[in-house]
Amino acid sequence: MDTIITRFPPSPTGYLHVGGARTALFNWLYARHTGGKFVLRIEDTDVQRSTQASADAIFEALEWLGIDWDDGPYFQSRRFPVYEEYIQKIIDSGNAYYCSCSAEKLEAMRAEAAAAGRNPKYDGTCRDKGLSKGENTVVRFKAPFMGTTVIEDVVKGSIVFQNSELDDFIIQRSDGLPIYNLAVVVDDITMGINTVIRGDDHVSNTPKQILLYKALGHPLPTFGHVPMVLGNDRTRLSKRHGATSVTAYRDMGYLPEAMINYLVRLGWSYGDQEFFTREELIEKFSLENIGKSAGVFDMEKLQALNGDHIKAAPPAKLVSSLIPFLKAEGYDIRDTAYIEAVIKTLNIRSKTLKEMAADARFYFEDTVVYEEEAAKKFLKAASLDPLKALIKELESLGEFSEKALEDAFKKVMEQTNLKLGKIAQPVRVALTGKTASPGIFEIIEIIGRERVLSRIRKAMEFIERRKENA
RNA sequence: GUCCCCAUCGUCUAGCCCGGUCCAGGACACCGGCCUUUCACGCCGGCAACAGGGGUUCAAAUCCCCUUGGGGACGCCA
Numbered sequence: 187m188d189t190i191i192t193r194f195p196p197s198p199t200g201y202l203h204v205g206g207a208r209t210a211l212f213n214w215l216y217a218r219h220t221g222g223k224f225v226l227r228i229e230d231t232d233v234q235r236s237t238q239a240s241a242d243a244i245f246e247a248l249e250w251l252g253i254d255w256d257d258g259p260y261f262q263s264r265r266f267p268v269y270e271e272y273i274q275k276i277i278d279s280g281n282a283y284y285c286s287c288s289a290e291k292l293e294a295m296r297a298e299a300a301a302a303g304r305n306p307k308y309d310g311t312c313r314d315k316g317l318s319k320g321e322n323t324v325v326r327f328k329a330p331f332m333g334t335t336v337i338e339d340v341v342k343g344s345i346v347f348q349n350s351e352l353d354d355f356i357i358q359r360s361d362g363l364p365i366y367n368l369a370v371v372v373d374d375i376t377m378g379i380n381t382v383i384r385g386d387d388h389v390s391n392t393p394k395q396i397l398l399y400k401a402l403g404h405p406l407p408t409f410g411h412v413p414m415v416l417g418n419d420r421t422r423l424s425k426r427h428g429a430t431s432v433t434a435y436r437d438m439g440y441l442p443e444a445m446i447n448y449l450v451r452l453g454w455s456y457g458d459q460e461f462f463t464r465e466e467l468i469e470k471f472s473l474e475n476i477g478k479s480a481g482v483f484d485m486e487k488l489q490a491l492n493g494d495h496i497k498a499a500p501p502a503k504l505v506s507s508l509i510p511f512l513k514a515e516g517y518d519i520r521d522t523a524y525i526e527a528v529i530k531t532l533n534i535r536s537k538t539l540k541e542m543a544a545d546a547r548f549y550f551e552d553t554v555v556y557e558e559e560a561a562k563k564f565l566k567a568a569s570l571d572p573l574k575a576l577i578k579e580l581e582s583l584g585e586f587s588e589k590a591l592e593d594a595f596k597k598v599m600e601q602t603n604l605k606l607g608k609i610a611q612p613v614r615v616a617l618t619g620k621t622a623s624p625g626i627f628e629i630i631e632i633i634g635r636e637r638v639l640s641r642i643r644k645a646m647e648f649i650e651r652r653k654e655n656a
Numbered sequence: 657g658u659c660c661c662c663a664u665c666g667u668c669u670a671g672c673c674c675g676g677u678c679c680a681g682g683a684c685a686c687c688g689g690c691c692u693u694u695c696a697c698g699c700c701g702g703c704a705a706c707a708g709g710g711g712u713u714c715a716a717a718u719c720c721c722c723u724u725g726g727g728g729a730c731g732c733c734a
Contacts, residue, residue, distance in 0.1 A: 197734045232733055289732065296731085305658040306730065324732055342661070351659055351730095359732040366734050389660060390729040413662075413727085420726065448668095451683095455669055458682040477669080479662050480727060487668060487684045497697080535696040595693085610693035622695035 190222030192381045194248075194255075195370070197229040198240035201431040202247035204483060205385065205415040205423055208449040212383045212412060214253045215450065215471040225377055226258035231369055233263065247432040251442050252464060260377070262369050269364035272372045272402065273325055273357060281401040282357060284323040285312035307353035325358035327397065335393040340410040341476045342386070347393040355394055367391055371398040379407055383473070386411035410473055412453055413480040423483055435488075439511060439538030441499070444492035451491075452481045461494055493537040501529040504539075511543035517550035524549075527632050531624035548618040549632065554641055556648070560615045565649050569612035572602045573646055576613065577639060586635055591627040616645030 192213035196206055217224035226248070230236035245259070276282040285308075292308065299306040308326065317323060329352045337345040357368035364372070374382065389411050399406050417427030429435065435445055447462050454476050456462075462470070496504070505525050512519045519525065528549045529542070536542035548554060556565065579594040598609055610626045617629055617638065630638050 195734090199734080229734060235733075292732085300657070303657045322732095345660070347660075356732055361732080363732085365732070370734090385728090386661065387728055388734095391734090411661085416727075418667085422727080452668065458670060460668090460683050481669090482667060484667050484684070490684055532696095534698095606693050608693095614694060620695090624695085626693055 188380060190217055190220040190381050191225065191378050192217045192222065192383060193225040193227055193374070193377065193379050194253075195227040195229045195373075196244050197232065197235075198237055198244060199232070199235045200240055200243075201433065202244045203423070203430040204432060204435075204449060205430075207247065207251060207432045207445075208415060208452065209383065209385055209412065210248060210253055211251070211446055211450055212410075212454070212471075212476070213381075214255075215467055216381065216383065216473060217256075218468045219471045222381075223256040224254075225260070225379065226255035227260040227373060227377070228258075228262065229366070229369065230261055230263045231363055231366065233363070236263070243433070247436075250433065250436050251446055257377070260373070262364075262373065265369075265373070266363065268376060269358075269369055269372050270362070273364065273368065276327065276357070276398075276401050277325065279401065280328070282325050282327050283313060283315075283354075284317040284319055285326045285354075285356075286317055286320060286323050287311055288322070305351060308355070310354055313354060322360045324356045324360050326354040327357050327394070327401070329354050329394075329397060335396050337389065337392050337396065337409055337411075339389075340408055340473045342389075342411055342478060345389060345392075349393075352393060352397070357398070367394045368398065371395050371402070374407060375399070375402065375404050381408045381410070383410040383412060386413055410476065412476055413478060415452065416480050416482045418482055418484075420480075420482065427483070428485065439540030439542070440488070440492050441495045441507065441539070443499075444488065444495040447495065448488045448491050452483065453477050461491070461498075463498075489537045496533050496536055496539070496542070499533070501526050501533060504529050504533065508539050508542060511539045512546065512550070515543050515547065515550070517543075517546070524632070531628050531632065535624070548620075548623070548629075552637060552641070554617065554619040554644070556615060556619045556645075557621070560619065560621045561648070564612040564615045564621070565645055565652070567649060567653055570646060570649055572598055572604055572609045573612060573616070573642055575601050576609065577642055580630075580635065580639060580642075583635075586631050588627045588631060591630055595627075612645070613642065616642045 194206075194210040194213050196202065196210075202210075214224045216222070228236075228241050228244075230241070241259070241261075248255075273282070277284075287308075295309060296306040312326070313328065330349045333349045335347045335349055335352070337347075339345055355367065356365050358364055373379075392409060392411075396406060415423050417423045419427075423430055429438070432445070436442070443464055446464065446467065450462070450467055450471070451460065454471070456470050456475060505522050508525065508529060509519050512525065528546050532542045532545055536545065575598045576594070579597055583590055583594050595606060595609060598604075599606060602609070611621065614623050614626055614629075615621060617623075617626075617633065623629060633641075
């Protein structure tokens with residue numbers, strides 16, 4: 187079998203959105219799975235709307251996702267002579283002609299067709315005029331009137347189009363620039379692309395492209411049209427459904443592994459398996475298991491999966507990913523061993539890195555702000571004695587290990603005749619300001635003796651003050 | 657409007673190609689319970705779907721047709 191060569195051809199008119207990322211992923215995965223090649227191509231023939239900033243944003247997003255390319259990035263804007271050459275070939279072989287119909291005339295034709303309920307088609311005015319290149323001429327492809335054009339689609343099966351539905355579409359604009367369908371075919375041919383996996387919004391372009399391949403005498407690539415990604419209202423995903431930019435998810439604290447896992451699973455399946463590492467995805471991905479129906483982008487499931495990937499990642503490997511979020515919260519991020527210890531206590535309860543950083547506040551800020559409810563419930567006079575007893579124990583405790591701390595708490599329990607919960611909760615509030623946190627012993631061990639003692643004393647002062655004011 | 661595609665729990669999906677093992681399985685979310693120093697994790701249990709109608713067949717989620725619903729494409733955009 188020939189080497190599989192796939193490609194991802196975004197147009198640089200904005201950021202990389204999740205639908206595009208999924209298409210890129212499918213192509214990349216298929217190339218990696220088969221040991222083939224993955225080509226990146228920037229489709230910027232629309233000079234008006236294309237920007238370098240968008241291209242850079244797309245590269246950045248792909249890199250974050252861990253999608254690397256073997257060839258490119260190619261820019262169509264630097265390949266105009268190639269298109270020119272191929273357009274000439276098509277004209278020379280009698281498969282295309284110059285047309286001088288004005289844009290206004292075409293617009294009028296479309297309006298008329300729409301009013302009559304017909305599919306708008308070019309009427310072929312210039313088809314047999316034998317015009318030569320002129321000031322305002324475009325080049326049109328000579329499409330067949332009869333017969334059918336069939337897409338043998340690896341995900342959807344055979345799709346049949348009546349050629350009578352097609353018209354003489356433009357392949358070169360009056361300014362000499364190529365039209366999308368032409369540029370795509372020429373690029374895919376010259377770049378050796380033999381597998382085209384793309385969104386199914388492209389199926390109606392495909393018969394035109396097939397005709398172009400035939401006119402050029404080139405064998406067809408394998409086509410696979412994957413269903414769209416929809417928003418929660420089942421319409422095409424767009425900004426009004428929330429974040430659609432891949433990098434927005436990075437900034438919200440999602441892991442690239444979770445993102446690709448989620449995106450690939452949306453529209454592809456491997457039995458009942460939900461969690462995949464990057465390596466598993468490469469190993470198990472196949473075109474056959476791509477589904478036929480459109481899927482709704484579900485943030486909640488993405489978030490759950492992100493939680494799973496956070497849990498599965500070795501804490502040490504999460505340190506560098508978490509640091510930007512810690513920094514954003516304004517914490518001191520110099521001690522990576524400390525951060526790793528913090529992650530060990532937070533990873534099972536965080537759905538995103540952003541959430542983890544927010545929940546890590548008490549590890550980095552010595553001024554504890556008590557949540558009102560928490561203070562009301564646990565920082566009261568009855569807590570004074572156990573806290574006092576605990577301070578005594580902690581002051582004399584040799585090492586702050588989990589085991590030693592547990593013993594210290596047991597002693598306090600005996601002295602005060604209280605259950606652990608009665609002691610642990612006030613301490614938790616004293617240390618974190620909240621009633622929910624990682625295990626009390628691990629927190630104490632990480633925060634360290636001095637800071638723990640000072641926070642407990644502050645809590646006692648707080649209780650005294652409240653008593654006076656009461 | 658024309659053409660094309662799609663149709664299993666609220667959502668992602670397995671099963672469909674090669675009908676019986678499916679009074680339909682998993683996951684997310686949700687609701688109970690267990691564990692427990694809190695929260696979470698984990699574990700156990702629950703809720704919840706074959707769009708509708710016709711065929712074919714001893715038998716249909718699975719095959720065929722129609723209807724309905726949804727999506728996409730109809731540019732000198734990509």
